[in-house]
Amino acid sequence: SYLGVPLRTCEGEVMGTICSFCIEPRQFNWEEVKTVELFAERAATAIDNYNLYHQQLRFNQVLEAEVEKRTSELKEAQAQLIERERLAAIGEFAAMIVHEIRNPMTTIMMGLKALTKLTLCDRDQTRLRLALEESNRLQKLLKEILLYAKPQLLQLEQMELNSFLEELLANLCQMPEAQRRHIKLMPVQPAVTIMGDKDKLKQVLVNLVGNACEAIAPGEVVTCKLALENEPDCVCLTVHNGGAPIPAEVLPKITQPFCSTKPEGTGLGLAIVKRIIEAHQGNLSIESDSEQGTIISITLPIVKN
């Protein structure tokens, strides 16, 4: 004989059966049925509670993950805001100082240049040349501080990258640091168009190609390669060079202003590049080790046809 009582959830849904079997045939009396019904009810409540508890646990986990995600987004947004405010404050301060230094600097340089017309002994000529070189370096530094500190207001226009780079790299070969180095371009097919500020992106390439040329020996190659990235729709420009890699301990702070390993470097090149690329909604990443050399990658959103 068999007695079966359904296990029902609190919503009345059947989730199983409590089964009682007896070898011999017999009738189950009312009390026995009631007992099994009571047992089934208790068991169903316990199973229901267990399921609800686990549902609650899963819900808590989802909630916690969501809160964590939102908190980190908020933190990032806050950090960006602080960074923007910090840059704005530095920018204003730097612009003021640079302005104050530039005018007397121009006068000093004019004076020094006038002195070059005099007939001077060798020692004084050397002194004068050094003074002029240092003044030029100071002027370059002032210009770079302004470039870094000023808000990046872009003059956006449609740019086809293959031809932009081909033309630009042909000019960059003339830079003093590019002498006796080979600059190779690997274009992308099909050609891609971005919205960019030509002058600012030229500045980016001057810095990246300049750095790459300075890192390699005469006769070596700097490779600029364009490639498509699908997720999201971006173009990736990589500038690759061999030579000594960026020391691992310097790498994390390499895009911070004034971080340089060169005796004459201002350390503003990559900081400026980062600001310009971020103003274009792009990304800058740097890899460097003794095996693959240094690869600077820039991703920029493309304009879809």
Ligand SMILES: Nc1ncnc2c1ncn2[C@@H]1O[C@H](COP(=O)(O)OP(=O)(O)OP(=O)(O)O)[C@@H](O)[C@H]1O
């Ligand atoms: N392509 C590269 N290969 C090897 N090292 C690099 C490369 N690019 C940058 N570096 C390292 O990163 C440092 C910072 O570069 P960054 O362009 O910001 O400043 P800099 O070249 O030293 O000075 P400047 O402001 O005059 O450009 C360099 O001093 C160099 O050590």
Ligand SMILES: [Mg+2]
């Ligand atoms: Mg540089």
